[in-house]
Amino acid sequence: MNKLWALKKSIWVYHVCSGSCNNCDIEILDCLTPKFDLERFGILLVGSVRHADVILATGSITRKALPRIKRVYEQMPKPKLVIAVGGCACSGGIFKNGYNIVGPYDKIIPVTAYIPGCPPKPEAIIDGVVKVINSL
Amino acid sequence: MNRKTIIPIGPYHPLLEEPEFFELEVEGEKVIDIDVHIGYNHRSIEKIAESKTFDQMVFLVERICGICSTSHPIANCNAVEDLVGIEIPERARYIRSIVGELERIHSHLLWAGLAGHFIGYNTLWMWVWKYREPILEIFEAVTGNRNHYAMMIPGGVRRDIKEEDIPVVLKGMDEAERKIEMVTKAVLDDPVLAARLKGVGVLSREDAINYCAVGPTARASGIPIDVRRDEPYAAYGLVNWEIIIREEGDVFAKVVVRLLECFESIKIIRQCLKRLRTVKGEIAAKVKEIPPGEGIGRHEAPRGEVFHYVKSDGSNRPVRLKVRAPTYVNLPTCKATVPGESIADAAIILAAIDPCYCCTERIVTINKRTGKRELNGQDLLRLSRKKTEKICKNMGKRNV
Incomplete structure (x- = not known):
């Protein structure tokens, strides 16, 4: 049986932000508040990556945050899923050529799914997460 | 009494939606000093x-x-x-x-x-x-x-x-x-x-x-x-x-x-x-x-x-x-507001200036304790350090 089957019921997400403009982060929080209310599907934002099934990653990775991102990923229990939220996390976006940018997330850690948009609407984020769950 | 405990908040902390790093120096329940590390969000x-x-x-x-x-x-x-x-x-x-x-x-x-x-x-x-x-x-x-x-x-x-x-x-x-x-x-x-x-x-x-x-x-x-x-x-x-x-x-x-x-x-x-x-x-x-x-x-x-x-x-x-950006000048006020309060209150006081690190972090960050430069922007650094020194002197705090 597929190991990832366990994640299908109620996935807990952890939010990592590095060099983002904060907008994707707000839209992620927006997903949790009454209008969209993801918690009714068992999706919960948790405070520690050790409890999480999925990392929602925003922004393009900066030099200073790079070692922290690697550490956060290592601390996560297996099976690990990473969803890149927003244009910067997918491709580097408008900050791609900056001197302090290491690159988008998939250069550093394996990324499962990409949700493009600047910022993606909450509906798009929900859609992305649902697609990930369906593909497990 | 030289027994101090340092409590780190961040950079990835459930409280903070953006990466930033606070170091609280505490004695028991009381915060006696605070240091801020920014720069996790610097995008040039x-x-x-x-x-x-x-x-x-x-x-x-x-x-x-x-x-x-x-x-x-x-x-x-x-x-x-x-x-x-x-x-x-x-x-x-x-x-x-x-x-x-x-x-x-x-x-x-x-x-x-x-x-x-x-x-x-x-x-x-x-x-x-x-x-x-x-x-x-x-x-x-x-x-x-x-x-x-x-x-x-x-x-x-x-x-x-x-x-x-x-x-x-x-x-x-x-x-x-x-x-x-x-x-x-x-x-x-x-x-x-x-x-x-x-x-x-x-x-x-x-x-x-x-x-x-x-x-x-x-x-x-x-x-x-x-x-x-x-x-x-x-x-x-x-x-x-x-x-x-x-x-x-x-x-x-x-x-x-x-x-x-x-x-x-x-x-x-x-x-x-x-x-x-x-x-x-x-x-x-x-x-x-x-x-x-x-x-x-x-x-x-x-x-x-x-x-x-x-x-x-x-x-x-x-x-x-x-x-x-406004947070760049508002953030140092935590030097005046946080010390003396309890650890529990530190979070809301830090949040009270409505910090926006995305705005702040195009500029420069200094490790105030060692005086080491972590990112570029020398002139600004010199000015900002001078200002910090001046403020520290005025407030009778140790020169960090």
């Missing part, structure tokens, strides 16, 4: 701006920050218009003010919610964010986007507010006013919030002046400072409104200032919409050529004054862009 925007044209630059500075994502474009356009020396059409002035004030409402509500979240009052968080959604829907109707509205260009605005959109916005404002009034009353009457926030993290008037605090942080300490009134731009000189001032300087005063400012914003939006019905015409003046020279632009963002400096050599790209 000022450097990237030099490779963009003046029109593209507006979209880049919009992405400095997602919460105040029209403040930077307004300040930037003001700077370019100052450089070129043109006046924007009157209709564009009103539209700029409308977008700016809508943003202030959504930003203050967002902060109020997060503040509730920080003190473990999740009801307030969910409640306020629910009432923030309609504002975002108005944004979507008027500008086409929930965030990152892309409304500003040098010389005016990109999209007109159509006649049929005006009733939608007005209705939204009526609804928002009712809801915010309800929230404000609830917050002011709540004994838990009063016990938790009153008298906590007091920033005295003197400290606020010494640290050059801006925006609601300064206004809650009794300093009447507001770019919209002091140096009117857009339509702020053409409509009636008041600045909200509180004398107490504690966290509660900051909450009150922000909530009451929402009503002033609603007032401004209503007046602007009324004028939009009569003032017709162009929405953008043509900017033909950008001459060599320099210009400055200011805007009162939800968090305080945003300052942009643009230098041009006559080509279509800026030679230099300098941005000073």
Whole structure:
């Protein structure tokens, strides 16, 4: 049986932000508040990556945050899923050529799914997460 | 007694939606010193701006920050218009003010919610964010986007507010006013919030002046400072409104200032919409050529004054862009407010300035303890360190 089957019921997400403009982060929080209310599907934002099934990653990775991102990923229990939220996390976006940018997330850690948009609407984020769950 | 414990908060901490790193030095329950490490979010925007044209630059500075994502474009356009020396059409002035004030409402509500979240009052968080959604829907109707509205260009605005959109916005404002009034009353009457926030993290008037605090942080300490009134731009000189001032300087005063400012914003939006019905015409003046020279632009963002400096050599790209965001000057005030308080209160005091690291971190960060430079920007570093030293001396604190 597929190991990832366990994640299908109620996935807990952890939010990592590095060099983002904060907008994707707000839209992620927006997903949790009454209008969209993801918690009714068992999706919960948790405070520690050790409890999480999925990392929602925003922004393009900066030099200073790079070692922290690697550490956060290592601390996560297996099976690990990473969803890149927003244009910067997918491709580097408008900050791609900056001197302090290491690159988008998939250069550093394996990324499962990409949700493009600047910022993606909450509906798009929900859609992305649902697609990930369906593909497990 | 030399037994100190250092508690790190961050950089990835459930409390913080952005990466930042606070070091609290504590003795027992009491915080005796605090150190801030920033720079996790530095994206080299000022450097990237030099490779963009003046029109593209507006979209880049919009992405400095997602919460105040029209403040930077307004300040930037003001700077370019100052450089070129043109006046924007009157209709564009009103539209700029409308977008700016809508943003202030959504930003203050967002902060109020997060503040509730920080003190473990999740009801307030969910409640306020629910009432923030309609504002975002108005944004979507008027500008086409929930965030990152892309409304500003040098010389005016990109999209007109159509006649049929005006009733939608007005209705939204009526609804928002009712809801915010309800929230404000609830917050002011709540004994838990009063016990938790009153008298906590007091920033005295003197400290606020010494640290050059801006925006609601300064206004809650009794300093009447507001770019919209002091140096009117857009339509702020053409409509009636008041600045909200509180004398107490504690966290509660900051909450009150922000909530009451929402009503002033609603007032401004209503007046602007009324004028939009009569003032017709162009929405953008043509900017033909950008001459060599320099210009400055200011805007009162939800968090305080945003300052942009643009230098041009006559080509279509800026030679230099300098941005000073409000959090950059507000953040050091935690040096004055946090020590002496208990650990439990530290979080809400830090949150009370409404920190926005995305805005702050294009610049420079220093490790104050070792004096080591972690990112570039020497001149600014020297100045900022000097200022810190001066403040430390004035306050009789050890030189960090």
